[in-house]
Amino acid sequence: MIATAETIEAPHVDWAGLSPLIAVFLGAIVVLLLGLSRSRSARETAVPLLSIATLAIAIGLSVGRWGERTDLIAGALRLDELTLILTILFCVAGIATVLLSWRHVAPRELAHGEYYALLLSSIAGMIVLVAAQNLVAVFVGLELLSIPLYVLCAAEMRRASSLESGLKYLVIGSVGSATVLYGLAFIYGATGSTDFGRIAEVLAGGDVASDVLLLTGVALTIAGMAFKASVAPFHQWTPDVYEGAPTPITAFMAVATKAAAFGVVLRLFDVALIDAALDWGPALAVLAAITIVVGNVGALGQSSLKRLLAYSSVAQAGYMLAGVVVATRLGLQATIFYIAVYLVMNLAAFAVIVARERETPLGDDISSLNGIGATRPALAWSMTISMLALAGFPATAGFIGKFYLIEAAVAGAYTWLAVFIVVGSMISLAYYLKVIAAIWMQPAEDDGTVVATEPVPLADGGETPLLAGGAEEATSARGQGELVGVAVVFAALTVILGIVPSPLLDVVRDAGAALGLL
Amino acid sequence: MTLHLSIMLWLPVAFAVLALVAPPRFAGRLALLGAALVLGYAVTYLVDFDSGSGVLQYVTDETWIAELGISYKLGLDGLNLLLVALTAILFFSCILWASLRQWDRPRLFYFHFLVAETAVLGALLAQDLALFVVFFDLMLVPFFFLTGMWGGARRVQATMKLVIYTLVGSLLMLTAAVATGVLAAAGPPELSFAFSDLAERPLAESSQNWIFLFFAAAFLVKMPAFPLHGWMPDGYRAMPLPVLAVFSGVLSKVAAYGFLRVCLPLFPDASDHFQTLLLLIAVASILYGSAMAFTTTEARLILGYSSVAQLGFITLGVFALNAQGAQGALLQSFNHGLVVAPALFIVALLAARASGSEDIRDMGGLGMRAPILATMFLIVAFATLALPGSANFAAEFYILLGVFTDHMVIAIVASTGVILAAIYALRLFITTMHNRTGARVESRELSLRDGLVLVPLVLAIIAIALYPQFALERSESTVAPPPTAAAELLPGGTPFAPLEETP
Structure with a gap:
């Protein structure tokens, strides 16, 4: 009896190492329960505040663990600087999303508690995903991240396009998950292990690298991950889902989901499959090049800001992929840096979009920004900085990010990919500058846009097109300090990181060192 | 300080x-x-x-x-x-x-x-x-x-x-x-x-x-x-x-x-490799810019195309790949900047006197009651066309000298640009200041407010024309090492003779 009890002893759990993850899970449960409260102020104020507090605690716990490199739960998860920096990024994105959702219609429709609990669960899934160093943990993380998002996309239950977005994401996301799972199974079949370290040993040891089973597995995994990270040609769902989803959720998906997908790609390819780099490197390089072109060309004709940013996020995924392709430490660091920068730039832009959706009946059309240079300077400057940064202008973080990626690509003997990055940037100018031109060089529209200080009159009759967070949610400009705050903070960060990037570069260098690449 | x-x-x-x-x-x-x-x-x-x-x-x-x-x-x-x-x-x-x-x-x-x-x-x-x-x-x-x-x-x-x-x-x-x-x-x-x-x-x-x-x-x-x-x-x-x-x-x-x-x-190797290509682009810019400058009638564009031609000269000097060319190019860069700004201001003043039109066909006879403005314009025009005595003349001389040593044909073709510049600069001056007074033209003298900007610039043009050494001696010691150092690495590059006094 005693002997059997010993053999099934549970693995040692390092609770301190897991603390950020635990904090987020606990927060999700508490928020869910608090959402059942009958007090309206508890639901509308306490729930989001508690969500923010949860995420802030998770950030604090992550910072406290900085510098540790240990295995958690019998090697299923890995605590290192890569996990920690991405955890911090997810939580920052989460806090911004909570602020963007504060007075949005979506949480109200999901009874507040559920909305924020789902958001926190999704973040927990992301943390599991980027910490995973075991094929099974990868899949668990992936599903935990995706399933809450399917619901969140459809959160505005009375708006058909939101439901459509949720359904589309569910179908496509499931196909992606299934593909990943299939690929992971093949990799396990070829190497005989689900553990990343063990897989790397098997690959380093023998001639498995050219095994058909392994190659099939890698190809399927790439395809599945490409769905999640919206890498062309698996990106078609992105514009539709981004456009239909509630805008705060779009922002969250654009920055956090992408960061999570790249986090796991980095660990999977640069740790487990590093010795098969000759197999997947060229394939990923071609995908990156296609993604850059498809994303940028797709964005050209868009008049909806959310669709425009969706295509732009596809293109940016291509840039980030370039850092993965080279399979060097420099590339890894460049990718992580770009993920962070990308998050900062996009959150500023999405905050402005949410603000303008409430102030005008134009929804997320570019014309909703017309003339705000004169009427809403804080929003105008934030959006301008964000667009310049996405286009890669100097004195913004986007420039440093691109510089770093190009440096990694050239040093990794992928100069042609570096040229693709800049060709993509050239195409992207046409649509980023269009947004800036609308802000500063177009007169405000009389028939839609209203002067900032007045509440927006509802469009007459029930003819209002059902735009995400559209006219119904129109509030006065005074009532959205939190949106302006998010926009200004992230725009300021974009500029600061563009001028003083060294602190972030140091952090990224630690994360790069954690994976032990050359 | x-x-x-x-x-x-x-x-x-x-x-x-x-x-x-x-x-x-x-x-x-x-x-x-x-x-x-x-x-x-x-x-x-x-x-x-x-x-x-x-x-x-x-x-x-x-x-x-x-x-x-x-x-x-x-x-x-x-x-x-x-x-x-x-x-x-x-x-x-x-x-x-x-x-x-x-x-x-x-x-x-x-x-x-x-x-x-x-x-x-x-x-x-x-x-x-x-x-x-x-x-x-x-x-x-x-x-x-x-x-x-x-x-x-x-x-x-x-x-x-x-x-x-x-x-x-x-x-x-x-x-x-x-x-x-x-x-x-x-x-x-x-x-x-x-x-x-x-x-x-x-x-x-x-x-x-x-x-x-x-x-x-x-x-x-x-x-x-x-x-x-x-x-x-x-x-x-x-x-x-x-x-x-x-x-x-x-x-x-x-x-x-x-x-x-x-x-x-x-x-340095690539500069040598593509020297001829760049020289040809420079000559093409000179000829194309000049030709466009004396066919277009929009005053701004005349100056725009003349800039294309002038920058052709500067490129020519740079890719002479020797000290004379580089010095000429630097001097010409300075001169052109100094000349084109007042020229554009003058165009704005002329347009204001021709009911807002910047077409030179609407501008005739503007010099009638504006002798100071006309004088200013004449000095600027002379500087543009590199009249001997102007600093532009010295610069273009240096540039052509630099190119002449190795690429005589290109230098000869490029020197026609000097003649073409005279044509478009004088055409601009004559059609706007002389000729029959245009229908909607009101000739009036330079106001104090505009003179405040124009006169110092024109004085600077005159100063640099009288004393181009001021510019040349400051660039001389730097220009001599870098471009020549580059040239010394070239296969068959010849060391250059020390620069002579300004002609």
Whole structure:
């Protein structure tokens, strides 16, 4: 009896190492329960505040663990600087999303508690995903991240396009998950292990690298991950889902989901499959090049800001992929840096979009920004900085990010990919500058846009097109300090990181060192 | 007054922020004060500069981003001293011109204007390739806003075209710059983009070639040179006048300077390899620019196309790949900037007297009651056409001399450009000032407000014409080592005779 009890002893759990993850899970449960409260102020104020507090605690716990490199739960998860920096990024994105959702219609429709609990669960899934160093943990993380998002996309239950977005994401996301799972199974079949370290040993040891089973597995995994990270040609769902989803959720998906997908790609390819780099490197390089072109060309004709940013996020995924392709430490660091920068730039832009959706009946059309240079300077400057940064202008973080990626690509003997990055940037100018031109060089529209200080009159009759967070949610400009705050903070960060990037570069260098690449 | 280059570099931005937060009516005065201080610094540097030493002076060298090998290194030498002075002079004149007029949203206008000054100065002062690229790309942002927000007809389309066209080159340059640093560091030394480090780590010729072409694309678009000038007509039409004056006077020179600072010393083999190609582009620009300048009737575009031709001359001098050519190119850059700005102001004054039309067919007889204005214009026109005695003459002489030694045919074809310049400059002068008075023309004399801007510039033109050595001796000691050092590496390159006295 005693002997059997010993053999099934549970693995040692390092609770301190897991603390950020635990904090987020606990927060999700508490928020869910608090959402059942009958007090309206508890639901509308306490729930989001508690969500923010949860995420802030998770950030604090992550910072406290900085510098540790240990295995958690019998090697299923890995605590290192890569996990920690991405955890911090997810939580920052989460806090911004909570602020963007504060007075949005979506949480109200999901009874507040559920909305924020789902958001926190999704973040927990992301943390599991980027910490995973075991094929099974990868899949668990992936599903935990995706399933809450399917619901969140459809959160505005009375708006058909939101439901459509949720359904589309569910179908496509499931196909992606299934593909990943299939690929992971093949990799396990070829190497005989689900553990990343063990897989790397098997690959380093023998001639498995050219095994058909392994190659099939890698190809399927790439395809599945490409769905999640919206890498062309698996990106078609992105514009539709981004456009239909509630805008705060779009922002969250654009920055956090992408960061999570790249986090796991980095660990999977640069740790487990590093010795098969000759197999997947060229394939990923071609995908990156296609993604850059498809994303940028797709964005050209868009008049909806959310669709425009969706295509732009596809293109940016291509840039980030370039850092993965080279399979060097420099590339890894460049990718992580770009993920962070990308998050900062996009959150500023999405905050402005949410603000303008409430102030005008134009929804997320570019014309909703017309003339705000004169009427809403804080929003105008934030959006301008964000667009310049996405286009890669100097004195913004986007420039440093691109510089770093190009440096990694050239040093990794992928100069042609570096040229693709800049060709993509050239195409992207046409649509980023269009947004800036609308802000500063177009007169405000009389028939839609209203002067900032007045509440927006509802469009007459029930003819209002059902735009995400559209006219119904129109509030006065005074009532959205939190949106302006998010926009200004992230725009300021974009500029600061563009001028003083060294602190972030140091952090990224630690994360790069954690994976032990050359 | 401490002679710290960073102070001069960041003064405009400091005043830009002040202008942005100050009450609108003070914005112009604040901007003017900022530009005046920069001008003061620039003049001090001109006087204090040690012409004999031939090395970088007033060097600032700090690490900016260690991880990426980018340093914040500034310095002055014979290559950029004159251009820095030109930048300070033109920005001051243009802001003076602007501040005597009313602008919509003045705070933003002067903010962008001053940011532009910092960006241009930064590109000129940078002694680190990455820093140069940063400022070179940054130059475009304020001009995008200045053109798009305060420009004329079809301003938004024009400004998009301008930015996309010129940034296509700049982004290629970004890749090329990164590749230069990374490929040069392929060995024990740490990654560094400082010009002095890069010059000691020559690249393989095959890498040099594509990198050179990427840089050349950026610079030729910015100039603009003949096949890459597509943005120029729309851009010139749309830009507000003081903006156009600095754009035409200074930004194109930064491109020419880029060749001298980056391409020749860092890619000597490629510079030699593509010498003929660049010379042919230069000659094509001279001929095309001149031909367009005496066929078009829009006064602004006449000056625009004449700039294409003049920059053709500058390119010609740069790619003579010898000291005479380089000196001629630098002197010509300075002269052209000094000449084109007052010429554009005069065009604006003429248009104001011809009911707003900038078509020279509507402008006849403007000189009737305006002898001072006519005199000013005549001096500017003579300087444009390089009348013997003008500094442009000395510069073009140097350039042609430089080219003549190795490429006689090209030099002979290019020298027809001097004749063509006489044709278009005199045509512009005669059709506007003489001829029959146009139907809607009202001839009146230069007002005090306009004279305040024009007279000092014209005096500067006369001064440099009388004493071009002032410019030449400051560039001499620097020009002699770098381009010749580049040339010495060339197979079969000949060492150059020491420069003779100015003719």
